[in-house]
Amino acid sequence: MKLSWSDVTPQWMYLNRRAFMAGSAAALALGGQAQAQALTARPSPLSTDEAPNSFEEITNYNNFYEFGTGKDDPARNAAALTTDPWSVEITGLVERPGRYGVEDLAPENALEERIYRLRCVEAWLMVVPWIGVPLASVLNRAGLRPSAKYVEFETLLRPEEMPGQRRPILDWPYREGLRIDEAMHPLTILATGLYGQAMPNQNGAPIRLVVPWKYGFKSIKSIVRINLREDQPMNTWQQMQPGEYGFYANVNPQVDHPRWSQATHRRIGAGLFAGREPTLMFNGYADQVASLYAGMDLRVNY
């Protein structure tokens, strides 16, 4: 199955550019890291001008419970994950359901760099230079039926390669969901890389969601299924602890987690003496997204 937004870049150019990029500054910036596939992406006005965290920080301080609950477990264990071949099944209320390859969902000539703040519900923050495509571009090409009101996402279930899945830490596979207007918002992307290269396994290779105004757990990694439905789906963390994690999970300094304050956070890499920073409404994206929640009680819809 092919989506109609086909890659208009000639194959020879594509291969050439890849070979060129392999020796470029983007690749050199990775220092001692194993060389991954280089990706070219155009800059976006939706990027923050805050300085990104280092590649080192972004790939060694992770939450990816399929590979363990420690922050350094994903970096240690995720190399074993087979990410090629990979396909994403688009199902439910769409005109063109089917299995799609990563290059079909996010063709190289459509890639954008989106430098976003990532605020985890655990009250830390990083800035990540993602590479990806708007989720809206994928949903539009798949063709939304008018009855599609929510999108549900599912991570790969593969306990042979994901040691965390051999234990009932969460109800596997990891699942997430968005309301359709959230999914279609220009800030919402499917990311296939960061820092000029294909997505490191520990960050959700080969394709993951990024929703920058919501707590990090909404940004589900290593997606194999996108399902369009009429009713609101249950997400994994909501199912685990409904009193602590909801469906919306919008970053909100005024609504505390039952066990800790959300008023401030720690910036990863800022240093021991940096002090905490005030958390921003919708993680700093209020101008773009506040209207999505007009009239909603965000204390009830946490």
Ligand SMILES: Nc1nc2c(c(=O)[nH]1)N[C@H]1C(S)=C(S)[C@@H](COP(=O)(O)O)O[C@H]1N2
């Ligand atoms: N499948 C899956 N996706 C996931 C998680 C997970 O454990 N499994 N953790 C989430 C959480 S809590 C956060 S903060 C972000 C972290 O993304 P990063 O490791 O790329 O910074 O991924 C999210 N996506």
Ligand SMILES: [Mo]
């Ligand atoms: Mo998180």
